[in-house]
Amino acid sequence: xxxxxxxFGGLALVLAFLIWRRRGPRKPTHPVIxxxxxxxxxxxxxxxxxxxxxxxxKVTELGYQPGIMFDASAGYGLAGRYLDDRDFAQLFRLxxxxxxxxxxxxxxxxxxxxxxxxxxxxxxxxxxxxxxxxRFPEIATPGHLVRGGYRxxxxxxxxxxxxx
Numbered sequence: 627x628x629x630x631x632x633x634f635g636g637l638a639l640v641l642a643f644l645i646w647r648r649r650g651p652r653k654p655t656h657p658v659i660x661x662x663x664x665x666x667x668x669x670x671x672x673x674x675x676x677x678x679x680x681x682x683x684k685v686t687e688l689g690y691q692p693g694i695m696f697d698a699s700a701g702y703g704l705a706g707r708y709l710d711d712r713d714f715a716q717l718f719r720l721x722x723x724x725x726x727x728x729x730x731x732x733x734x735x736x737x738x739x740x741x742x743x744x745x746x747x748x749x750x751x752x753x754x755x756x757x758x759x760x761r762f763p764e765i766a767t768p769g770h771l772v773r774g775g776y777r778x779x780x781x782x783x784x785x786x787x788x789x790x
Contacts, residue, residue: 682694689788
């Protein structure tokens with residue numbers, strides 16, 4: 627029975643994220659999910675708000691509709707305290723329905739992968755999710771997991787513009 631709360635907690639988070647579909651077009655036209663707990667470390671291997679803001683700005687410029695998911699501990703790395711969905715939404719100027727902070731004890735990787743499957747979204751991360759390949763074979767599809775980072779102080783993404 628100990629597995630029920632994390633299971634339903636994770637499903638509830640995915641369902642909340644899927645509200646994204648209802649508050650705009652039936653389904654986002656070009657969704658991309660940022661693995662926020664990964665992306666925030668891309669510059670200098672230090673968690674930074676500016677890094678996530680740069681990535682959000684760039685994917686939007688490229689024509690994608692970003693959503694972002696964080697581990698429960700991500701706020702401590704960025705702000706020295708717990709941050710919830712609303713806090714992150716305000717910090718990154720996103721609608722609250724496009725931000726999820728998974729509950730403590732919930733594996734964010736699984737929630738990210740399931741939401742990406744449900745939304746037919748790409749995932750922006752440098753994580754390869756190798757432990758999840760059996761349950762989510764789509765991660766082996768070229769372009770499903772999108773890498774990025776900084777070179778000589780400039781953001782790069784392995785992501786073409788929509789329609790490009």
